[in-house]
């Protein structure tokens with residue numbers, strides 16, 4: 001067991017305090033923070049820091065304990081999946097996608113997930129633990145270094161439920177947007193929750209510029225309970241109230257993620273129910289042609305049905321787009337690869 005704090009969990013202020021407590025000049029803190037913010041987490045690479053100071057840092061904090069252990073590159077669209085090992089043997093993953101606007105990363109917030117969604121590979125793989133703020137930040141900084149290119153946007157939509165790890169999530173956002181650190185604009189960050197209402201309310205009260213997305217996937221409570229048993233403890237009516245409140249208080253549009261499963265949630269009756277649910281809300285629906293995985297009880301939605309459903313939403317005044325599928329050959333969907341690796345399958 002390593003009791004030392006992971007180096008990326010240190011804020012600029014923490015490093016400064018450590019330096020002053022140890023009698024080092026303040027500028028050393030700036031140098032260390034700069035190394036860490038560029039994804040350098042091994043002291044031997046911090047070439048402008050004296051060896052004695054590096055030794056002291058190593059004594060007090062954990063360096064180099066997060067590593068990229070696998071890289072999978074899609075032959076179809078260049079999407080890159082990175083798999084990391086953590087100090088305690090947990091494995092997490094993130095996916096880097098290239099858009100016209102530059103690189104975007106989808107990161108994990110937990111090793112595994114407790115929410116038990118029946119269509120999700122992460123839920124089937126079980127729950128390890130929540131990630132620290134630094135381990136979330138590490139996915140962005142290490143992948144940026146790995147890709148040798150700046151990450152332009154971050155989506156917290158990988159393995160785990162970010163609002164089940166709320167304090168660390170906020171810590172992560174604070175560090176990622178720190179102008180003295182990576183300095184990413186809050187509007188370039190999106191957090192996706194399965195709908196934990198108390199946390200949505202707390203998030204609303206922050207009036208953050210960070211984008212909010214809700215994993216909806218079902219237009220009625222009965223179907224939601226089948227697809228998302230834990231999040232469905234909250235009634236959809238209450239969830240929609242919380243979402244409306246969010247759009248009212250922040251003046252921002254909210255996104256609903258809706259994964260389509262063949263003949264499950266892609267019917268015209270579902271489109272009708274969605275229309276009622278979202279009526280008058282400043283929102284957008286992201287349709288996802290969900291991937292199947294071994295043991296999944298649902299089938300991938302057929303192309304024709306997706307088109308019919310999307311048109312039905314448009315006709316009902318709902319702004320909906322079909323999310324471009326990325327990295328389908330490298331199991332890029334949430335949790336698929338972690339599960340594969342834990343089962344001894346090292347991917348394709």
Ligand code: SF4
Nearest residue numbers: 113115117120123160
């Ligand atoms: S869909 Fe999201 S919330 Fe549901 S089990 Fe998977 S990772 Fe967790």
